[in-house]
Amino acid sequence: MIKSAAPSRASVFISGESGTGKELCAMALHRHSPRRHAPYIVLNMAALPNDLIESEIFGHKKGAFTGATADREGAAVKAHGGTLFLDEICEMDLALQAKLLRFLQTGVVQPLGSDETRKVDVRIICATNRDPMREVAAGRMREDLFYRLHVIPIDLPPLRERGTDIIGLARSFLHELSREEGKSFERFTEEAETCMLGYDWPGNVRELRNVIHTAVVLYDGVVLEQPMLSRSLQESLQKAQALKEQTLKNENAGRLDDMAPMIAMDQPPSPQSGAGKAEGAVEIEPLAMTEERAIRRAIALCDGNITRAAGRLEVSPSTLYRKLQSWDNKA
Numbered sequence: 001m002i003k004s005a006a007p008s009r010a011s012v013f014i015s016g017e018s019g020t021g022k023e024l025c026a027m028a029l030h031r032h033s034p035r036r037h038a039p040y041i042v043l044n045m046a047a048l049p050n051d052l053i054e055s056e057i058f059g060h061k062k063g064a065f066t067g068a069t070a071d072r073e074g075a076a077v078k079a080h081g082g083t084l085f086l087d088e089i090c091e092m093d094l095a096l097q098a099k100l101l102r103f104l105q106t107g108v109v110q111p112l113g114s115d116e117t118r119k120v121d122v123r124i125i126c127a128t129n130r131d132p133m134r135e136v137a138a139g140r141m142r143e144d145l146f147y148r149l150h151v152i153p154i155d156l157p158p159l160r161e162r163g164t165d166i167i168g169l170a171r172s173f174l175h176e177l178s179r180e181e182g183k184s185f186e187r188f189t190e191e192a193e194t195c196m197l198g199y200d201w202p203g204n205v206r207e208l209r210n211v212i213h214t215a216v217v218l219y220d221g222v223v224l225e226q227p228m229l230s231r232s233l234q235e236s237l238q239k240a241q242a243l244k245e246q247t248l249k250n251e252n253a254g255r256l257d258d259m260a261p262m263i264a265m266d267q268p269p270s271p272q273s274g275a276g277k278a279e280g281a282v283e284i285e286p287l288a289m290t291e292e293r294a295i296r297r298a299i300a301l302c303d304g305n306i307t308r309a310a311g312r313l314e315v316s317p318s319t320l321y322r323k324l325q326s327w328d329n330k331a
């Protein structure tokens with residue numbers, strides 16, 4: 001999607017949880033575009049006070065407000081011919097949203113305190129970690145501005161839904177950070193990779209990089225082992241595993257209670273009855289075999305797409321990867 005959208009002049013609206021790489025996505029759009037040699041300007045709406053955002057975008061003239069001691073070009077002018085990335089767009093005040101909408105419609109900039117206007121050529125990319133439609137419904141984002149910006153939507157999935165991408169990213173970070181820190185790490189143990197696959201990564205790619213960076217700084221060696229991963233990761237994983245096991249145990253107990261009448265019907269007569277073993281008694285398959293068959297069938301029906309199969313089974317993809325790895329190891 002990035003490669004397809006990059007050559008266009010159309011606005012791009014990037015959404016995704018914190019840490020999924022929205023700014024990297026915006027930068028990639030710029031670098032793959034015909035504007036790659038022009039300025040790439042970033043403004044974070046959440047990091048700027050509301051009373052300064054207008055000045056940061058459109059600029060100001062000397063004396064326009066207290067503290068305006070000199071003329072200043074805004075980000076829109078600085079980005080002329082290039083790309084303006086507005087991060088955390090949903091944090092912008094409604095009054096400023098109206099001014100941004102007018103700028104997007106006309107392409108004209110008027111600095112604060114000035115009667116002069118200037119036409120600029122800027123491609124707009126914006127991003128948010130919120131649900132933009134919910135923000136529109138709640139009245140915190142103008143609907144007309146949303147549809148002006150939401151021309152090409154790119155939704156970045158959380159790391160927990162990216163399957164074995166976790167390992168690919170982790171290996172890349174390990175090599176990069178080992179070089180930066182002057183260490184000799186080259187790979188992970190299988191246990192360390194299994195641990196990373198089983199974790200939900202609430203901080204997404206940013207958290208993954210930080211966990212590996214910490215391990216590289218604190219330890220030495222060629223192989224990064226599971227105990228070197230952060231304690232918080234391992235504790236969270238243990239708690240999550242314990243919760244899943246307890247949930248599964250409770251579900252299994254409920255299923256067995258529901259199946260008790262059917263199981264009783266398949267039991268052979270008791271010796272006291274004097275009858276022999278019932279003919280055609282149905283064998284009871286172990287629950288683990290039933291689970292494996294159901295999971296493999298779901299993956300097959302989803303054409304091998306484990307993430308989609310996990311969604312249909314209403315479990316985390318990391319759960320399926322962990323189970324598949326366990327079954328393959330036994331085989």
